[in-house]
Amino acid sequence: MSFAIEELPDVIKIIVLLNLSKGHRMNKSTLKRRIDRVCVSLACIRMDELNNALKEMSAEGLITEQDDTVKLTDEGIKLGKEWESLLLKKDPILEVVAGLVDGSITGIVVTLSAFIAALETNTIIFAALLTLSAVAITNFSSFLLGGITEDLADIMTLQNLMNYSLDDIPDKAERAKSLMLVKRLFTVLNKEIHRSNLVAAIICGTTTFIAGIIPIAAYIFLLGESPLNLIVALAIVGTVVGVFLVRYRSKKTRVNWKITLTETVVIVVIATIASLLLGGIA
16 A cells, blocks of 8 residues: 555545544545635535546545445554544643653652752642642643644645655646645644644643652651651652553554663662752752
8 A cells, every 4th residue: 555645636545544544434525624624615526526536445445435424444543543643733642741750850850859858848848739730830841842843844845845746746736736725724733733733732741740749748648657658658759660661652542662761760869869969069
């Protein structure tokens, strides 16, 4: 199966994949209206052009047709998710990883500092809320502003690459139609990217706060002033880092979990020691 963006049907295929990526069945006329909506209510493609693109997708095993309706196959859904992740940035990989790592490191630093300095409960609560809030808000703003900037730059690059490929279409009318459809599609995607980055920033900030507050709360409230507080808190962080974070990274990167575990533990340990040393110096 080949999928290169070189002709008008290739652009139509992308829009079809994005509209059907949730696995729903859709009538061809409804699908045509969805594409026209991308073109701001202009009839930018004909029904026969949509049918030709759908025939190619059916031959490639991406869709099934029944009673004038279409639905993605398992392979089509997989490809649609890939395009959705590429164009809409909906797979929250970096924000979840950053949230779990930053929250866990903050939780370790606060609990170790509280244990070493024998801080009172009120002081620990104040320091924990202040530190975690600062880290969570910083992550939120960084992912919101940095994410939008990076994603829009990537999208512009991808749009330019598509334009270069489509510019070789010999038929002038089809070339103009293809370029216009791509332009309209990326105008819609720009709006979606802002929404996706807002969600990503919220996910990162929330994950950071939750990953940090749970071990700190365990240290403060679960076992009174027993030394087991620290053990329980560190065990919680170890579970988050050693199970949830490593499993998530291993699944997304398709790298053996042992390698991912080693990388993650080394990074968390180094960051924690550096934070404690800098805190001690300060």
